[in-house]
Amino acid sequence: MTTQDVFFYVFSLLTLVCGALVVLNPFSRNPVTSAMFLVLTIVSMAGLFVLLHAFFLAAVQILVYAGAVMVLFLFVIMLLDIKEEQRRRIKTFGLVAGGASVAAIVGIFAYSLFQSKLGPASPAPLVAGATRPLGELLFSRYLLPFEMLSILLLVAMVGVILLSKKDLK
Amino acid sequence: MMRAGLEHYLVVSFLLFSLGLLGVVARRNLLVVYMSLELMLNAANLALVAMSRFNGNLDGQVLVFFIITVAAAEVAVGLALIVALYRRRQSAHVEDLASLKL
Amino acid sequence: MMLQHIAWIVLFAPLAAAALIALATRRDDRLSAQISIAASAVAFAGSLILFLAFDRFELAWSWLNVGPLKVDLGFKFDALSGLMLLVVTGVGTAIHVYSFGYMQGDRSFARFFASMSLFMFSMLGIVVSNNLAQMFVFWELVGVSSYLLIGFWYERPAAADASKKAFIANRVGDFGFLLGILMVWGLLGTVRFDELEARLRTDPGAMGAAATVAGLLLFCGAVGKSAQFPLHVWLPDAMEGPTPVSALIHAATMVAAGVFMLCRVFFLLNVPDSSALPVIAWIGGGTGLLAALIAVQQDDIKRILAYSTLSQLGMMVMAVGLGGPGPAMYHLVTHAFFKALLFLGAGSVIHAMHHEQDIWKMGRLSQRLPVTCKTFLIGALALCGVPPFSGFYSKDAILAQGFEHNTWLFLLAVFTAWLTTFYMSRLVIVAFFGGPKSSGAEEAHESPGIMTSPLIFLAVPSVVAGIAGIPGRLSTQFGAAAEGAHGPAGFAALFEPFSHSPLPAFLGLLVFMLGVAAACSFYWGAKEDPLPSKLGWFARAMKDRFYFDEIYSALVRLTQETIATAAAWFDRWILSGLMVRGAHGTTELVGRALRLAQTGNLQTYALLLAFGVAWMLFYALVAR
Numbered sequence: 001m002t003t004q005d006v007f008f009y010v011f012s013l014l015t016l017v018c019g020a021l022v023v024l025n026p027f028s029r030n031p032v033t034s035a036m037f038l039v040l041t042i043v044s045m046a047g048l049f050v051l052l053h054a055f056f057l058a059a060v061q062i063l064v065y066a067g068a069v070m071v072l073f074l075f076v077i078m079l080l081d082i083k084e085e086q087r088r089r090i091k092t093f094g095l096v097a098g099g100a101s102v103a104a105i106v107g108i109f110a111y112s113l114f115q116s117k118l119g120p121a122s123p124a125p126l127v128a129g130a131t132r133p134l135g136e137l138l139f140s141r142y143l144l145p146f147e148m149l150s151i152l153l154l155v156a157m158v159g160v161i162l163l164s165k166k167d168l169k
Numbered sequence: 170m171m172r173a174g175l176e177h178y179l180v181v182s183f184l185l186f187s188l189g190l191l192g193v194v195a196r197r198n199l200l201v202v203y204m205s206l207e208l209m210l211n212a213a214n215l216a217l218v219a220m221s222r223f224n225g226n227l228d229g230q231v232l233v234f235f236i237i238t239v240a241a242a243e244v245a246v247g248l249a250l251i252v253a254l255y256r257r258r259q260s261a262h263v264e265d266l267a268s269l270k271l
Numbered sequence: 272m273m274l275q276h277i278a279w280i281v282l283f284a285p286l287a288a289a290a291l292i293a294l295a296t297r298r299d300d301r302l303s304a305q306i307s308i309a310a311s312a313v314a315f316a317g318s319l320i321l322f323l324a325f326d327r328f329e330l331a332w333s334w335l336n337v338g339p340l341k342v343d344l345g346f347k348f349d350a351l352s353g354l355m356l357l358v359v360t361g362v363g364t365a366i367h368v369y370s371f372g373y374m375q376g377d378r379s380f381a382r383f384f385a386s387m388s389l390f391m392f393s394m395l396g397i398v399v400s401n402n403l404a405q406m407f408v409f410w411e412l413v414g415v416s417s418y419l420l421i422g423f424w425y426e427r428p429a430a431a432d433a434s435k436k437a438f439i440a441n442r443v444g445d446f447g448f449l450l451g452i453l454m455v456w457g458l459l460g461t462v463r464f465d466e467l468e469a470r471l472r473t474d475p476g477a478m479g480a481a482a483t484v485a486g487l488l489l490f491c492g493a494v495g496k497s498a499q500f501p502l503h504v505w506l507p508d509a510m511e512g513p514t515p516v517s518a519l520i521h522a523a524t525m526v527a528a529g530v531f532m533l534c535r536v537f538f539l540l541n542v543p544d545s546s547a548l549p550v551i552a553w554i555g556g557g558t559g560l561l562a563a564l565i566a567v568q569q570d571d572i573k574r575i576l577a578y579s580t581l582s583q584l585g586m587m588v589m590a591v592g593l594g595g596p597g598p599a600m601y602h603l604v605t606h607a608f609f610k611a612l613l614f615l616g617a618g619s620v621i622h623a624m625h626h627e628q629d630i631w632k633m634g635r636l637s638q639r640l641p642v643t644c645k646t647f648l649i650g651a652l653a654l655c656g657v658p659p660f661s662g663f664y665s666k667d668a669i670l671a672q673g674f675e676h677n678t679w680l681f682l683l684a685v686f687t688a689w690l691t692t693f694y695m696s697r698l699v700i701v702a703f704f705g706g707p708k709s710s711g712a713e714e715a716h717e718s719p720g721i722m723t724s725p726l727i728f729l730a731v732p733s734v735v736a737g738i739a740g741i742p743g744r745l746s747t748q749f750g751a752a753a754e755g756a757h758g759p760a761g762f763a764a765l766f767e768p769f770s771h772s773p774l775p776a777f778l779g780l781l782v783f784m785l786g787v788a789a790a791c792s793f794y795w796g797a798k799e800d801p802l803p804s805k806l807g808w809f810a811r812a813m814k815d816r817f818y819f820d821e822i823y824s825a826l827v828r829l830t831q832e833t834i835a836t837a838a839a840w841f842d843r844w845i846l847s848g849l850m851v852r853g854a855h856g857t858t859e860l861v862g863r864a865l866r867l868a869q870t871g872n873l874q875t876y877a878l879l880l881a882f883g884v885a886w887m888l889f890y891a892l893v894a895r
Contacts, residue, residue: 008178019189023189041211057214069240073200080251097878106184112892113176146235149239197874
C-alpha cells in the first residue's frame with residue numbers, strides 16, 4: 001500500500017461520489033448543482049490521470065473540461081434562466097427499465113472483468129508519460145486525424161454560430 | 170487494501186459509465202442529461218488512459234486527446250441546439266420535446 | 272437465261288415506286304401518280320413478255336434457312352401465275368390510269384398512289400410465291416395495304432370502321448391459314464409447292480387423317496381473303512374506300528387471291544384422305560346464293576356490285592370444291608375484267624352524280640353518260656353470262672363442272688345465275704333507263720377521257736376473254752381431267768359450250784332471259800322498288816343483309832361482356848382486393864404495430880439503445 005494507492009482510492013472515491021451526485025442529488029434538483037459536482041468529478045479524474053502518468057491529459061482535462069466546457073454549461077444554464085426543476089412524478093416504468101438496463105450492462109462488465117486474467121498488478125515498464133513523446137506521436141502518426149479534428153472544430157464553430165442566431169430559418 | 174492495478178481503474182471506469190447511463194436514462198432535464206453524457210465519455214477516457222499506462226504505449230492517450238476535443242465540439246453544438254430548442258419551446262424538459270411522435 | 276430476270280423487275284417495280292413516292296416525291300402529286308402508273312405499266316409489260324416467252328420457270332433466293340425450315344423468296348412462273356400476273360398488272364394499270372382522273376383534287380393524292388403501288392407489290396408477291404411461307408407474308412401485306420386503302424378517307428368514321436372490320440375479319444381467316452401452313456409443314460416437312468406436289472404424287476396418303484383438317488385450315492385463309500361465308504361481312508363495308516380501290520382490290524384482284532390460293536394448293540386438297548372439298552363446295556355455293564339474294568334488295572350501286580362480287584367468288588370457290596380449279600381460275604380471270612369494268616363504270620357514274628350512290632336517285636343516264644353506259648352494259652352482259660361475252664364461257668364451265676359432279680349444287684348455281692341476271696338488270700334499268708329520278712341525274716356529265724379510256728380498255732377483254740384460249744393454257748397446269756374438254760380457242764371456242772355439255776349452256780341462257788324478263792316486268796318505269804310489298808319480311812331481311820352484322824356484333828358484344836365481366840371481377844377482387852389492398856393492408860397493420868414503438872420520447876430511445884448495447888455486449892463478451 002503505497003502513497004499512490006492511497007491517492008488512487010481517494011480520487012476514485014471522490015470521482016464516483018461526485019459523479020453520483022451529478023446524476024442523483026437527493027438534496028437539489030438545480031442543474032447548477034449538478035454542474036458544480038461535474039466540475040469536481042472532472043478535477044478528481046484529472047488526479048487519476050496524474051496517477052497514471054498522463055500529465056498532459058490531466059492538464060487538458062482541467063483546462064478544456066473544467067475550464068471551457070463547464071463554463072459553457074453554466075453560461076447556458078444562466079442564459080436559459082432555468083428555474084429549479086419542478087419535481088415531476090417519477091415514472092416507475094422508466095426508472096425500473098433504466099435501472100434494469102444499467103444493471104444488465106454492469107453485470108456484463110463485472111462478469112467479463114471477473115473472467116479475464118489481467119496482467120500483473122504492477123504497472124508495465126514505464127513509458128515516459130511526459131508531454132514530449134505524446135506530441136511527437138500526435139504530429140507524426142496521428143497527423144491526419146489531428147488535422148481533421150481541427151476542421152471538425154471549425155465546422156462546429158460555424159454551426160454553433162448559425163444555430164444561436166435569433167431568427168433561425 | 171490492495172495495490173491499485175488495471176482492474177481497479179477499470180472498475181472505477183465501469184461504475185462511472187453506469188452512473189452516466191443511469192443519468193441519461195432517468196433524468197428529465199436536458200442539461201443534466203448532457204452532463205451525464207459527459208460522465209460516460211470521461212469513464213471511457215479513464216479506461217483508455219489506464220489501458221495505455223498498463224500496456225506501455227501512448228496510442229490510448231492520443232485517442233483520449235481526440236475524445237476530449239470532439240467532446241468539446243459536441244458540447245458546443247449540443248448546447249447551441251438546446252438554446253435554440255428552448256427559444257422555440259420554452260422548455261428544456263425531455264418529455265416536452267416529443268414532436269417526433271405521430 | 273437472262274430474260275427470266277425480268278421477273279424481279281415485275282415484282283419489285285411497284286415496291287420501288289411506293290418507296291420513292293413515300294420517301295421523296297410525296298409533295299408532288301402529278302409526279303407521284305406518274306411514277307406509280309409507270310411502275311404498274313412496266314410490271315404489265317414485263318408480265319406480257321414473260322407470258323409470251325415462257326411456259327414455266329422458277330427463280331428463288333434463299334431467304335430463311337432455320338433448321339428444317341427452308342423458305343425462299345421465289346418467283347414461280349407457270350400457267351396459273353402467268354395468267355394471274357397478266358390480270359393483276361393489266362387491270363391494275365387500267366385502274367391506276369383511271370384513278371389519275373377519279374382522285375383528282377384529293378388532299379392525299381400521292382399517298383393514294385403510294386398505297387396502290389404497295390398493294391400491287393403485295394399482290395404480285397402472292398401470285399409468284401413458290402412456297403406457302405412467302406405467300407403468307409405477302410398475304411398479310413395485302414391485308415395491310417387493303418386496310419390502308421379502305422381507310423384512305425380515314426377522317427370518315429365509316430371508312431375507318433370498315434378498314435378495321437376488313438382487317439379483323441381477314442385476321443381471323445389468316446390465323447387459320449397460318450395454322451394450316453404450319454400443319455402442312457409439320458406433316459410434309461416443306462413449304463415449297465413443287466416439293467409438296469412431288470411428295471403427294473409419290474405418296475398421296477402422306478398427310479393421313481389430318482388431310483381434311485389441314486385443307487380446311489388452308490381454306491380458312493381463302494374464306495377471309497375471298498370473303499366467303501361466314502367472314503363475308505367485311506367486303507360490302509369495304510366499299511367505303513375510293514371506287515378505284517373497290518375495283519382493283521375488292522372486285523378484281525385481292526379477293527381473288529383466296530381463289531387463286533385454293534387453285535395453287537389444289538393438290539393438297541385433292542388427296543384421297545381429304546374430305547375438305549365438299550365442305551368448300553357447299554360453303555362457296557351457299558355464299559353465292561346468299562350474296563345474290565342480298566344484292567337483289569340493295570340500293571347503293573357499289574353495294575350491289577360488292578354483293579355480286581361475293582356471289583361470283585362463291586361460284587369460283589364452289590368450282591374449286593367440285594374439283595375444278597380450271598373453271599374457277601377461268602371465271603376468276605374473266606370476272607376480274609368485267610367486274611373491274613363495272614366498278615369503274617359505277618365510279619364514273621358516282622363521279623358524274625357528285626358522289627350520289629343510290630340507284631333510285633339516278634335514271635336515264637344512258638343519254639347523259641353514253642360511254643359509261645355502253646361499257647357498263649358490256650360488263651353487265653358479261654356478268655350475266657350472255658354469249659359471246661366472256662362471262663358466259665367461264666360461268667358455263669362452272670355450271671358444267673357442277674352438272675357433272677353434284678346436281679344439287681348445279682341447281683343452286685343455276686338459281687344464283689338467275690338472281691344475278693335479275694339484280695343486274697334491275698341495276699341497269701333503274702340507273703340507266705326510265706325517267707330521271709332526281710335533279711342530279713338530269714345534270715350529270717360524262718367523265719373525262721382519262722376515266723373513260725380505261726373503261727374501253729377493260730371492255731375489250733370483257734368481251735373476248737372467253738374465246739382467247741384461257742382454258743387451254745390452264746389445262747397445262749391442272750391436266751385435262753380436271754379441265755373437261757374446254758380446249759380450243761378462237762372461232763371454234765365460240766360455240767364450244769353448246770356441243771360439249773348442252774344442258775348447262777342452254778339452261779344458262781334460259782335463266783338469263785327469265786331474269787331479264789322478270790326485272791323488266793318489275794322495274795321498267797318504276798319509281799320505287801315494288802318487291803318489298805310483294806315479298807314482305809323476306810325482302811326486308813334481304814335488304815338488311817340477313818342481319819349478319821347485327822348477329823355478329825351481338826355475339827361479339829356478348830363474348831366481350833362476359834370476358835369483361837370476368838376480367839373486372841378478377842381485377843376488383845383478386846388484383847385490387849387481394850393483391851393490392853392485401854399488400855397495403857399488411858403494410859399498414861405492421862406499420863401501426865411498429866408505430867407504437869415510436870414514442871417520440873428521447874429517453875425511451877436511449878433506453879432501447881442501452882438495451883441494444885447490453886445485448887451486443889452480451890454476445891461480444893459473455894456468450895462468445
